[in-house]
Amino acid sequence: MSPPSEATAVHLPKSALTTLSHRCAGIGAAGVEALREAGYRAGSDVLAALGESAGDVRYEEFLSRLDTALRRAGLGSVAYEPVSPSIGAVFWRGSVEAGGSRTDGASCHFAAGLLAGVLSRTAGRTVDVVEARCGGGGARPCWFLFGSVETLRSIRPRLSEVREAVDRGPQEAVGR
Numbered sequence: 001m002s003p004p005s006e007a008t009a010v011h012l013p014k015s016a017l018t019t020l021s022h023r024c025a026g027i028g029a030a031g032v033e034a035l036r037e038a039g040y041r042a043g044s045d046v047l048a049a050l051g052e053s054a055g056d057v058r059y060e061e062f063l064s065r066l067d068t069a070l071r072r073a074g075l076g077s078v079a080y081e082p083v084s085p086s087i088g089a090v091f092w093r094g095s096v097e098a099g100g101s102r103t104d105g106a107s108c109h110f111a112a113g114l115l116a117g118v119l120s121r122t123a124g125r126t127v128d129v130v131e132a133r134c135g136g137g138g139a140r141p142c143w144f145l146f147g148s149v150e151t152l153r154s155i156r157p158r159l160s161e162v163r164e165a166v167d168r169g170p171q172e173a174v175g176r
């Protein structure tokens, strides 16, 4: 764990991040990867600003602190939901990238990278994140799942099935 950094923050209009995200995602896999990488780096800086050490806090408590940091940065708000011993979920309301997205699938790639960066650093190992359902900028939150690389590898092929089950409850969607 590196000491808290003095990373410089820039404040962009939300529309700039929304446009950047949509344009990058439109490029395809390389654009999505760039967004996730940028998000991952931002997550590391957010974590450093929170001054947390790996393994010091529970996800629930940690996500509550992250929620405060994201609200302050104008990036929305997050809440933690346990799903199973190996999978957790994060509900993200007001994701800047979700506005105007045309699909229920993953569209908040910067946010997914940010969560992966924050959670990996907190856990002290690689934590993978996938957006199971995007809220599309409406009233519904975006719904992210996180777990080990191996666990999410087994979830990814049946994401559409998971998406359909989300409204019946996270446990039912992925808990088998």
Ligand SMILES: [Zn+2]
Residues within 6 Å of the ligand: 095, 097, 098, 106, 107, 108, 131, 133, 134, 135, 136, 142, 143
């Ligand atoms: Zn989303």
